[in-house]
Amino acid sequence: MPSPKRLGKAERRRQILLALRMSPHVRVTELAARFGVTTETVRRDMDALGAEGLLTRAHGGASAPVPGHRDMHERRLERVTIREQLGRFAASFVSDGDTIMIDAGTTTMEFARALSLAERRVTAITNSLQVAMVLGQSRAARIRLAPGTYMPEEAAIVGTEACEYLSGYNVDACYLGGAGLGEKGVTEIVEGFDAIKRTMMRQSAECRFLIDSSKFGRTFLSRVAECSEIGTLITDAPPGAALTRLLGHPTQVIVAPPPNETRIDGA
Template sequence: MEQQTGPHRLKKRERHDQILLHLKLRPHVRVTELATLFGVTTETVRRDMDDLEQRGLLERAHGGASATHPGAHRDLDERRQERVAEREHLGRLAAALVQDGDTIMIDAGSTTMVFARLLAFAETRVTAITNSLQIGMILGQSARARVILAPGSYLPQEAAVVGVETCDYLARYHVDACFLGAAGLSEAGVTEAVEGFSAVKRAMMRQSGACRFLIDASKFGLTRLNHVARLHEVGTLVSDRAPEGALAQDLRDGGVEIILP
């Protein structure tokens, strides 16, 4: 990056923007590096980073900071160790469902992202169609995966594309299975909070022989704004804890296969 020109010292906000821009282009920046670049003290940069970390825009490390994966959800549970561990379990279970030669569709979401990472790591030979840029990039790193990206309007918060174009495009493919996340699972069915995602999820379901939902137990009982699927359409539910009460009964009635650790 270029040296800061002129005598004009950057203001706090400008430095914050610059730091984030740097992290968009490289995975890691050092405190000292930025300090000399901005012409400020390391302490100032440190304070900047602390601020940005609190807003969840980057991840501190000793001597510098790393980018949070672009589009990563910043909700509370994303940041908690336990949640990450649970997501990893969940992703492992789901990845075990994929076999060499399978064709799949993968929905955008933090849980499906972990799933994609594990799939890439396992080097499963798979053809995957996704609307998530992150998942495309992650899975594309695997030499044995073939990735097809759907077009559409870009949604920066989720690093994914949505819209009519996306759904139309998906309708041109037929795959063995789709792997979907969701923001809520209740007796009302599967629901989603992000506008535009539900249509994509439904489009994926229509084109798939089997449908697998990756939903961790913290989503049980929640009903969000957008309807995705009724319980009998769920097919397979991969989760970290068994549902209880009426929800469990309705899932049984809907013939949902439940996969747990």
């Protein structure tokens, strides 16, 4: 990469868009340091790119818009720190040589990013284009992307063909998200995601759900797993007493430590 001081306006803006292909959110201060310019310069660059519809300004930086659907884009801007925290912590459960399945979602994408940054040597099977792209940046990871019907609003593959493909593999663990966790268990709001998640669960020796506390008590149309089928719940805060009783044995509830205490070393 050329020296930051040599970047012209056009190249600097191209680099911003390139960074957004690798991350759901980029920060003004980090880009200013990277390019060797002031934060005001980066903000002007982002304003210009935003006016062209190439990014969306938010949270002290910018995010890439998701074509054709704002729902996932909006979710990516919510509870960013929590999702990063859960993703990094969940990555500490993965060891070199593991085979895993990862479903589509904003939190599982952060999990994939943590694995990529740690250069964990894994074989990952996914239905998420974003997970595949993020984890695929690591030379240590082998990625297999399920075929099927593409949902541009979720950047994900769903359908019978995808489930049949996933059924052809047996893996050490699956890492899944969920739209809600309540008395009915884990439920999903996106059509087709429930079948993908259930298939991944069947093909995995261990199931690990990454669900933040904002989703506790919520129930949606499609059931993914009953409370007794969850396996391990990785979250950011202890569930309330009522939900804890429903989870019970054999579900293991693990609360992620604060971000500065999270490790990605397999320990």
